[in-house]
Amino acid sequence: MNDLINELQLKIERLENEISFKNGLISILSHDSKEMFGNFLWLIEALEDKTINEEDFFNLLPQVKSDAKKNLQTIQDSTAWLKTQYGDFKIKPVKMLVIDLFHHFEEKYAAQLKEKNIKFYFKGDPNAFLTTDRLLIEYVLDRILNNAVKYSFSGQDIYLQEATEGDQIILSVIDCGTGMAEKYVSAIFSYDNPVFQGTSGEKGVGLSLKIVKNFVSLMHGNIEIISAENKGTTVSLFLRKLIE
Incomplete structure (x- = not known):
């Protein structure tokens, strides 16, 4: 009962x-x-x-x-x-190397990174892989990286870090940008949180991270945000290496 x-x-x-x-x-x-x-x-x-x-x-x-x-x-x-709401949407697991995801975004963001003089690095095992839905993971990492670039100052570094713990893989996007106060971190996924402006005047949308959290749930994972004002932000995805 x-x-x-x-x-x-x-x-x-x-x-x-x-x-x-x-x-x-x-x-x-x-x-x-x-x-x-x-x-x-x-x-x-x-x-x-x-x-x-x-x-x-x-x-x-x-x-x-x-x-x-x-x-x-x-x-x-x-x-x-x-795309995840109409019809009978199901996860389509595809095995992919994390380093390939890094190179995909390194190329996609090349112009923006160059414009703000930001270096993008990979940390972790170059042979690490995960099996999950490509559409979901690429959207999630894209929006997180977009924020990292938006809130980083010229000359700062951004990292995509991989760590493996048993059957779980942790992907983290780490920046040293503007960060935010703890009171904002706790409300980041709500609809009444403030919208911040990027270091080059870029406007935040206020929607992306809410969809990111929704997509992470579809991948049976969790998301964690650690941030401090003027010290940067780390967004970590906790995913199973294999989704069946």
Whole structure:
């Protein structure tokens, strides 16, 4: 009887988390879209009504571009999440070397790393592997690395670190950037946490890490964030080396 009650409680908790996640996602999409298109419409109408001159109009375009990039990222994040929701989504395990994942992101982020003069290094066993869903693990590492680059200052290093403990593999993205206070770390996956600005003025979306946590759960893993203000952040994924 107790086992049945515990199972029901876990199902209820999982459903509540899913509902909270979906409601938060809808709220972010609605708010960000209204804000961006509202500002853009106001700008166009102001120019048409001649309540703003052309010089001021063009001066505001970089802000409009920044908002558009932020909203595009929100849509891309939402699309990635939607792929796991329609139909009968199942994990598709693929065996992959961790060092190959490192080289994939080293190439993908080459321009951004060069622009901010950031070095990206691998720590761990070059022969280490894991077997999991490629779409999920690449999305998760991509969003974590994106934040590491965003919140790192010029000349700082970022690491992808691998450690193996029994049948578990721990992948950590380590940066020495701005970090955050402990009170923010505990609320990072909620929908009322503050959105921070990157070291080059990049805007945070506020959605990516919530989807990251959802995807890590789909891979039957856990995520841990350790951060300190002005000392950097370490985001660690605890995954089984093999998912069947």
